[in-house]
Amino acid sequence: MSLCTYLLVKHIRKQIAARRKQEHNxxxxxxxxxxxxxxxxxxxxxxxxxxxxxxxxxxxxxxxxxxxxxxxxxxxxxxxxxxxxxxxxxxxxxxxxxxxxxxxxxxxxxxxxxxxxxxxxxxxxxxxxxxxxxxxxxxxxxxxxFMPNKSLDAFLFDATKRGLLDWKSRYNIVEGIARGLLYLHRDSRLRIIHRDLKASNILLDEQFNPRISDFGMARIFGRDQSLERTGTVVGTIGYMSPEYAMEGQISEKSDVFSFGVLLLEVVSGKRNNHFVDEKGLNLLGYAWTLWKENRILELIDPSLGDSWSCSEVLKIIQVGLLCVQEFPADRPSMSLVVSMLTSDTNVPVPKQVAFFGRCHSDSISSMESKQTGSANDLTISKLQCR
Missing domain, CATH: 3.30.200.20 (Phosphorylase Kinase; domain 1)
Incomplete structure (x- = not known):
């Protein structure tokens, strides 16, 4: 190659590189x-x-x-x-x-x-x-x-802003969080347990659509893995499942429990780890008591006014109570949760919720070996508004 040809090729390459750089910029x-x-x-x-x-x-x-x-x-x-x-x-x-x-x-x-x-x-x-x-x-x-409406807790637990979240917005938020969790547990490239799902980690865009955030404590699970035990428990009091808080057992059902707490908070406008009723019960215990005494509609946030749908509120509460069951095997999977929230699927009747701070020594795997599926032998009922 002659010197002239070499210089010409070098010049052309420089021009191409400069053009690509400009296009990139x-x-x-x-x-x-x-x-x-x-x-x-x-x-x-x-x-x-x-x-x-x-x-x-x-x-x-x-x-x-x-x-x-x-x-x-x-x-x-x-x-x-x-x-x-x-x-x-x-x-x-x-x-x-x-x-x-x-x-x-x-x-x-x-x-x-x-x-x-x-x-x-x-x-x-x-x-x-x-x-x-x-x-x-x-x-x-x-x-x-950037999420212009900051986080869910900035509205849900603020007396002056709570009213801006009408029932339609709250139901949309609940459904969006459920779909995001289902993606993490089942549909993403990685199978992920979030471990710190809470209202402050739910960001809201300009239309109040929810985005799950803060994955610093998340854990990757293998596709066939159902349980992991850790000696370092991280998370937020009030949202952690009993088997995780007490024994360090991590599973999808850990996130399901946190999601259940969120559901009850969305309906009530009350923060679980700050709420204490006259009997000394936290929000979960209070909701369970109202459920057993057939007074569950008393849980509804007064700031909702008349915007709420009775059937939808009852469904959210019942699904929330199912998610915070004491035993992990009694909690539904997120795929079943999404199905219950987005269709007319009958919702199982909840058993005892975990609000006493107790945790049985049975492992998740041994409990799930006795019951396959999320809501196996539970009685099915159709929610009715009174």
């Missing part, structure tokens, strides 16, 4: 840098050890600083166990939520890595979308799509 936010372009990729690779999870786009730290006005107080949306969350805006106008790992947080690199690895592989309309992550020195950041 036109379609990708300038605040976003891919794995190959980010100056922090090597640092993240060290944190991720084996390099897994690097499918998530990497954000340049300086541009996150700009987007959040240097993590200003005005940009702060709130604070959770992981650390503070800030609202930001990318140069193209896209709003983002930046979760910043707090140095004083009980969570750390393990939870950061866990969330990046898991949520980057999950896509469902009822799961929050991870846009990317960033690590710079001691700074570790997770960047999510």
């Amino acid at each position: 036109d379609t990708v936010s300038p605040a976003l840098e891919t794995r190959n372009l980010s100056p922090y990729a090597s640092e993240l690779a060290i944190v991720m050890e084996d390099g897994s999870g690097l499918d998530s786009p990497l954000f340049d730290f300086n541009r996150v600083i700009t987007a959040t006005s240097n993590f200003s107080q005005e940009s702060k949306l709130g604070e959770g166990g992981f650390g503070p969350v800030y609202k930001g805006k990318l140069p193209g106008g896209q709003a983002i939520a930046v979760k910043r790992l707090s140095k004083s947080s009980g969570q750390g690199l393990k939870e950061f890595k866990n969330e990046v690895e898991l949520i980057s592989k999950l896509q469902h309309r009822n799961l929050v979308r991870l846009l990317g992550c960033c690590i710079h020195g001691e700074e570790k950041l997770l960047i999510y799509e």
